[in-house]
Amino acid sequence: MNKFRQLKRTLSTIGIIVCCIMLIHINFPWMKAFFQPDSRLILNSAGGKSAAVKKMMAVRDFPLKYGNSIVQQTEEVIGVPLRQGDMSFEEIKKSRWIDTEKYSPDSELNFVPPVPKFSVFDIVYQLKANIMKKYLALDKRKYENQSVVILTPIHNSENDLVQYAQLIRELDYPKHKLSIVFGEDGSEDQTLKVGRDLLDEFRQQGFRRAEIYHFNLTGQITGDWNSIHDQVLQYKRRKHLAKARNLLLKTGLKDEEYVLWIDADVGVLPSDLIQQLIYANVDVVTPCCLYKKGQYTNVYDKNSWRETEYSLQEQTKLSKTQLVLEGYGPTIRLYLPHLRGEGRVVPLDGVGGCSLLVKAECHRKGLNFPEEIFQFHIETEGLAKLARSMGFGVYGLPFVEVYHK
Ligand SMILES: Nc1nc2c(ncn2[C@@H]2O[C@H](COP(=O)(O)OP(=O)(O)OP(=O)(O)O)[C@@H](O)[C@H]2O)c(=O)[nH]1
Ligand SMILES: [Mg+2]
Numbered sequence: 001m002n003k004f005r006q007l008k009r010t011l012s013t014i015g016i017i018v019c020c021i022m023l024i025h026i027n028f029p030w031m032k033a034f035f036q037p038d039s040r041l042i043l044n045s046a047g048g049k050s051a052a053v054k055k056m057m058a059v060r061d062f063p064l065k066y067g068n069s070i071v072q073q074t075e076e077v078i079g080v081p082l083r084q085g086d087m088s089f090e091e092i093k094k095s096r097w098i099d100t101e102k103y104s105p106d107s108e109l110n111f112v113p114p115v116p117k118f119s120v121f122d123i124v125y126q127l128k129a130n131i132m133k134k135y136l137a138l139d140k141r142k143y144e145n146q147s148v149v150i151l152t153p154i155h156n157s158e159n160d161l162v163q164y165a166q167l168i169r170e171l172d173y174p175k176h177k178l179s180i181v182f183g184e185d186g187s188e189d190q191t192l193k194v195g196r197d198l199l200d201e202f203r204q205q206g207f208r209r210a211e212i213y214h215f216n217l218t219g220q221i222t223g224d225w226n227s228i229h230d231q232v233l234q235y236k237r238r239k240h241l242a243k244a245r246n247l248l249l250k251t252g253l254k255d256e257e258y259v260l261w262i263d264a265d266v267g268v269l270p271s272d273l274i275q276q277l278i279y280a281n282v283d284v285v286t287p288c289c290l291y292k293k294g295q296y297t298n299v300y301d302k303n304s305w306r307e308t309e310y311s312l313q314e315q316t317k318l319s320k321t322q323l324v325l326e327g328y329g330p331t332i333r334l335y336l337p338h339l340r341g342e343g344r345v346v347p348l349d350g351v352g353g354c355s356l357l358v359k360a361e362c363h364r365k366g367l368n369f370p371e372e373i374f375q376f377h378i379e380t381e382g383l384a385k386l387a388r389s390m391g392f393g394v395y396g397l398p399f400v401e402v403y404h405k
Helices: 002-027 029-034 051-057 089-095 129-136 158-169 191-204 231-252 273-280 309-315 336-342 360-364 379-389
Strands: 059-066 069-074 079-081 148-154 178-184 209-214 258-262 266-268 284-293 296-299 323-325 355-359 394-404
Touching: 079 231, 129 394, 148 158, 148 231, 158 191, 158 266, 178 191, 178 231, 191 209, 209 231, 231 323, 231 379, 258 273, 258 360, 273 284, 273 355, 273 394, 284 336, 284 379, 296 336, 336 394, 355 360, 379 394
Parallel strands: 079 323, 148 178, 148 258, 178 209, 284 394
Antiparallel strands: 059 069, 258 355, 266 394, 284 296, 284 355
């Protein structure tokens, strides 16, 4: 009898504990999260229902772990960076992904480094002028018979547009073959007025066509560089950019043979940019988009990349609603400037929009900037994925350098 009573007591204690756990799970998801070792990392020290906890309550799936990074997926879709765990320089050396003894960013190289296994650093090795000359040699006049429309989405760009216009004027391409169209929305500054004035000047200077469109769109992501690049905002930001680009494409492309996408915040364009891109004679092609950091040259636009066996492998673990983002830590892909060892025109899987040439017939056949996640990507990288799936070629020019501001 005693034994029976003891068993009853044990069973009811277990029952109470199970009920308590179930109640906690149903009513207090943040508490459940607290017991997950990974999610605890995003709780702040204040404890209780802090902002971090409230944010976590909106979390649909629990955080995914890539390398050392914790990424969460909310209702709004948060991007997932594909990355290696943070590695020490010693580990990189041992791995032999690059020969760290041989290359130094301090001195110009007299040879083209071979392609590494993936882009370990953002640094782009500077090559001696004779090497660059060899890979940039071009009989320009052969590649300037096509009509090209430059499409530039703009938003709060009044401070960028004057320098941008100067760079466009300095392109050594016949002006009567060149059209320029701006697509603006949501600006809170003088972008529209500055844009209109510049286009008047373009017309007077003999450009083929110069137009500006104002789109009635909402949902712009505005703010300083750091705030608009917050990982959590990227789905919304890039979706909006894709929308703006697609509207611009619809309204801005007329009978031209090529579409050249150039962002308003470029800092340096080589004068033969268009000829270099046309020379590639492919459906979609982009140059390197770099920036100067002290004495070094670094990759700026990390959306121009080649997949690797590692990155493709990682993608098999993702759900279809996940957005892959570059630029949020070390990568397991190959950035365009690191592909110089393969030659002058190299195949890519992702492209950025800093400057990007697309054969107009591809756009006319339906190639655009995905506004929803397509093969884990959106906007410009989405365009590259879509282009490949439509049977178009996507390439990069690792020796042609455009500089971002
Ligand atoms: N129409 C329109 N254009 C936009 C909007 N946001 C940015 N742009 C323009 O789109 C181009 C790309 O925008 P960026 O903000 O440079 O985007 P990004 O290149 O991904 O990011 P950065 O690293 O900050 O350069 C630029 O020419 C911007 O002026 C927008 O909401 N609407
Ligand atoms: Mg930019």
